[in-house]
Amino acid sequence: MHRYFLRRLAGAIPTLFIIITLAFFLMRLTPGGPFDQEQALPPEIVANLERAYGLDRPVWVQYGRYLAALAHGDFGPSFKYKDFSVTELIAQGFPVTCELGVIALALALLIGIPLGIVASLHHRSPIDEVAMALAVVGITVPTFVVLPLLGLVFGVHLHWLPVAGWEPKSLRHLVLPVTALTLPPLAYVSRMTRGSLLETMRSPYIRTAFAKGLPLHVVIMRHAMRPALLPVAGYLPPAVASILTGSLVVESIAGLPGIGRYLVQGALNRDYTLVMGMVILYSALLIAMGLIVDLLYAWLDPRIRFET
Amino acid sequence: MSRGRGLRSNPAAITSCVVVAAYVLLALLGPSFSPNDIQTLDWNNVATAPALSGSHWFGTDRLGRDLYARTLEGMRTSLSVGLVGSLISLAVGIAFGAVSGYVGGRTDRLMMRFIEVLSGLPLIFFVILLTVIFGHGRHFLFVAIGAVGWLSMARIVRGQALSIRRRDYIEAAVASGAGAARIIVKHVVPNLMGPVIVYAALTVPQIIMFESFLSFLGLGEQEPHASLGTLIAEGAGEIETAAWILWIPCTILAALLLSLNIIGDGLREALDLKDHPRS
Numbered sequence: 001m002h003r004y005f006l007r008r009l010a011g012a013i014p015t016l017f018i019i020i021t022l023a024f025f026l027m028r029l030t031p032g033g034p035f036d037q038e039q040a041l042p043p044e045i046v047a048n049l050e051r052a053y054g055l056d057r058p059v060w061v062q063y064g065r066y067l068a069a070l071a072h073g074d075f076g077p078s079f080k081y082k083d084f085s086v087t088e089l090i091a092q093g094f095p096v097t098c099e100l101g102v103i104a105l106a107l108a109l110l111i112g113i114p115l116g117i118v119a120s121l122h123h124r125s126p127i128d129e130v131a132m133a134l135a136v137v138g139i140t141v142p143t144f145v146v147l148p149l150l151g152l153v154f155g156v157h158l159h160w161l162p163v164a165g166w167e168p169k170s171l172r173h174l175v176l177p178v179t180a181l182t183l184p185p186l187a188y189v190s191r192m193t194r195g196s197l198l199e200t201m202r203s204p205y206i207r208t209a210f211a212k213g214l215p216l217h218v219v220i221m222r223h224a225m226r227p228a229l230l231p232v233a234g235y236l237p238p239a240v241a242s243i244l245t246g247s248l249v250v251e252s253i254a255g256l257p258g259i260g261r262y263l264v265q266g267a268l269n270r271d272y273t274l275v276m277g278m279v280i281l282y283s284a285l286l287i288a289m290g291l292i293v294d295l296l297y298a299w300l301d302p303r304i305r306f307e308t
Numbered sequence: 309m310s311r312g313r314g315l316r317s318n319p320a321a322i323t324s325c326v327v328v329a330a331y332v333l334l335a336l337l338g339p340s341f342s343p344n345d346i347q348t349l350d351w352n353n354v355a356t357a358p359a360l361s362g363s364h365w366f367g368t369d370r371l372g373r374d375l376y377a378r379t380l381e382g383m384r385t386s387l388s389v390g391l392v393g394s395l396i397s398l399a400v401g402i403a404f405g406a407v408s409g410y411v412g413g414r415t416d417r418l419m420m421r422f423i424e425v426l427s428g429l430p431l432i433f434f435v436i437l438l439t440v441i442f443g444h445g446r447h448f449l450f451v452a453i454g455a456v457g458w459l460s461m462a463r464i465v466r467g468q469a470l471s472i473r474r475r476d477y478i479e480a481a482v483a484s485g486a487g488a489a490r491i492i493v494k495h496v497v498p499n500l501m502g503p504v505i506v507y508a509a510l511t512v513p514q515i516i517m518f519e520s521f522l523s524f525l526g527l528g529e530q531e532p533h534a535s536l537g538t539l540i541a542e543g544a545g546e547i548e549t550a551a552w553i554l555w556i557p558c559t560i561l562a563a564l565l566l567s568l569n570i571i572g573d574g575l576r577e578a579l580d581l582k583d584h585p586r587s
Binding site: 015018019022023026027029136137139140141142144145147148149151152155156163241244245248249252253263264266267268270271272275276278279282283286 | 425429430432433434436437438439440441513517520521524525526527537540541543544547548551554555558561562565566569570573
């Protein structure tokens with residue numbers, strides 16, 4: 001078990017390192033520098049700026065400095081938000097994005113898994129058909145279509161909920177963004193739970209459990225759920241990726257002060273350090289999620305736990 | 309193969325085919341029915357609602373530009389990006405996957421490891437990083453999109469190539485002295501096209517969604533050109549006052565994505581190798 005996890009951890013660190021390196025050198029490939037403007041600056045000022053940001057040193061020195069700073073949690077200065085470092089911007093926005101994302105992921109699992117169970121127990125019934133048709137809609141219709149339409153209906157026409165805006169501790173402002181954010185992963189989770197539970201229920205050991213005279217809910221909860229949840233656990237990193245991607249849209253539309261909006265603004269302003277820091281942060285989050293999933297696998301599947 | 313029968317007995321897929329065909333026709337022929345183009349500013353009709361009586365059938369936007377013409381251009385953008393993007397990922401995926409699967413051994417392990425690392429990355433964020441570096445816009449879209457689609461395509465192609473490698477006709481080709489490159493091009497690739505085409509059909513909506521996502525954020529198609537993504541972004545800012553700017557492109561994009569997904573799923577079911585074993 002420990003060896004299994006350590007091996008996974010050992011695989012994750014080089015991946016993160018490759019990502020950081022790739023991001024760094026991609027940035028240096030850039031035609032034109034970060035200080036290019038419509039009006040050319042005097043060369044002395046450019047030289048001064050470059051010295052201030054360390055851009056006059058050889059690339060490998062810059063790379064080493066960047067790595068050393070990263071190790072201390074320092075993503076460098078933002079090129080466009082002059083008074084802020086990237087770390088400060090992340091520290092400001094991350095709690096908001098995190099709150100949105102955690103609620104959306106929790107809802108996707110808490111609603112999606114039971115929905116999938118119900119659909120698979122009523123296989124080919126109207127309940128199943130309707131649930132799966134809705135799942136297709138949830139998967140295909142993108143967040144940036146769903147959220148404005150929700151705002152149009154529940155905000156503008158019905159006046160039930162605010163379309164945009166943000167107040168700390170205000171749940172009303174979260175309802176629409178979280179709904180839009182949770183729909184795609186929810187649809188995936190329910191479809192996956194249904195599919196894998198259907199397959200598990202056909203296994204011989206489930207037939208044995210029924211033959212012993214166990215009632216349906218015991219068979220499902222005690223015997224079928226664990227193996228059926230394996231693919232759902234495997235879907236967690238993509239689910240987090242989907243929520244992070246969705247948060248770019250949701251935060252931009254609803255005007256929430258999270259890191260997703262900073263990333264979009266940074267990309268529009270060509271703020272290299274900001275975008276790079278965000279990409280590294282997102283990658284690290286996804287890799288961490290992958291490690292958590294490895295632990296979940298070990299818990300769900302004893303064959304992995306006892307493998308040496 | 310029973311592809312035709314499988315799809316013909318699927319009413320949802322048939323409807324979707326009709327929808328997509330209508331989209332193609334509308335995107336290509338639609339502009340000739342309307343006197344307006346995508347960028348003329350009609351100052352007498354700023355942000356007017358859709359009306360079948362006037363000349364602005366889908367209404368106009370804040371600048372008085374005709375939304376019928378702009379929406380059709382958005383549809384053309386979506387359809388062409390979807391087509392070109394999936395062709396790119398098809399070509400790259402086939403080249404990579406066929407070599408990896410046919411050559412096998414250590415080469416295969418290395419190439420697959422490469423794919424594994426890449427698909428672990430948040431590619432969308434890397435594409436955004438690339439837009440920062442190379443600038444936004446139309447040409448960049450194709451690069452970005454090709455970069456995203458080919459990974460799973462290569463995996464599928466490799467799986468097919470692995471099983472084809474053990475067929476008798478490959479052995480015969482080897483025995484008659486054909487080299488690896490010739491065998492891959494002449495024998496492996498043509499025989500794995502069936503399932504791969506189905507998969508390509510499934511990547512089309514993914515790519516269209518990705519393009520409109522980038523355009524929505526302002527990182528894809530740029531003014532004065534329109535994409536369904538930019539139109540939706542424009543509409544999202546006007547929902548209090550001019551809802552049609554939002555719901556028309558939203559409906560069009562959602563219906564297109566749904567239809568394409570239903571067709572892809574239908575094709576996959578119709579061609580499912582488990583249901584129709586090929587001899």
